[in-house]
Amino acid sequence: MVSHVDHTEQTYTSSSPNGVSRNLRGWRRARRAQKIIDNCAHPDYRPMLQDYFDRASATAPGKHTPHMIEEALSWHAPLPT
Secondary structure, eight states: OOSOOOOOSOOOEEEETTEEEEOOTTSOHHHHHHHHHHHTSOTTTHHHHHHHHHHHHHHOSSOSSOOOHHHHHHTTSOOOO
């Protein structure tokens, strides 16, 4: 989850320095998210992302795009000094 993104539903390939998750078109958003966590997220962040995704999937109403908006956006807040 990011604070803002302009996108279309024409997602074909997601890639990063850590990997590639191909052919995401036509997949449910939750399945796309799982593939990106598994194949593209930096290994240091995978446990945190997986934990968030699992909890959001279990509690998000509708579950089309599982998220917990307050927690998701808090990842963008500066850390206290």
